[in-house]
Amino acid sequence: MKRHIEGILWAISLLSLIVAAMTTDRGFLIIIAIVWVLATFIVIPLHFYRAWRRWPEVANKRQYAVWVGFETLATMTLIGLFVYSISSR
Numbered sequence: 001m002k003r004h005i006e007g008i009l010w011a012i013s014l015l016s017l018i019v020a021a022m023t024t025d026r027g028f029l030i031i032i033a034i035v036w037v038l039a040t041f042i043v044i045p046l047h048f049y050r051a052w053r054r055w056p057e058v059a060n061k062r063q064y065a066v067w068v069g070f071e072t073l074a075t076m077t078l079i080g081l082f083v084y085s086i087s088s089r
Helices: 002-022 024-055 061-087
Strands: none
Touching: 002 024, 024 061
């Protein structure tokens, strides 16, 4: 179970968005939003933590570091833009 927790959290995050798109009940929508936020805020740092921990073991260290660094930077930019768009209203 411990090895698959990241995949389970990604599935919960995606499925909660799908369920939220199909529901009309406001109370249920708030619960789904809380589940989505919790799953996403746990799985994103977990993904990058595991990716950077894997770095010493890979054969092509330079390409791996560039790619994971790009992924990290792009994700941080996306989160920053999301927070900015929410707070600017």
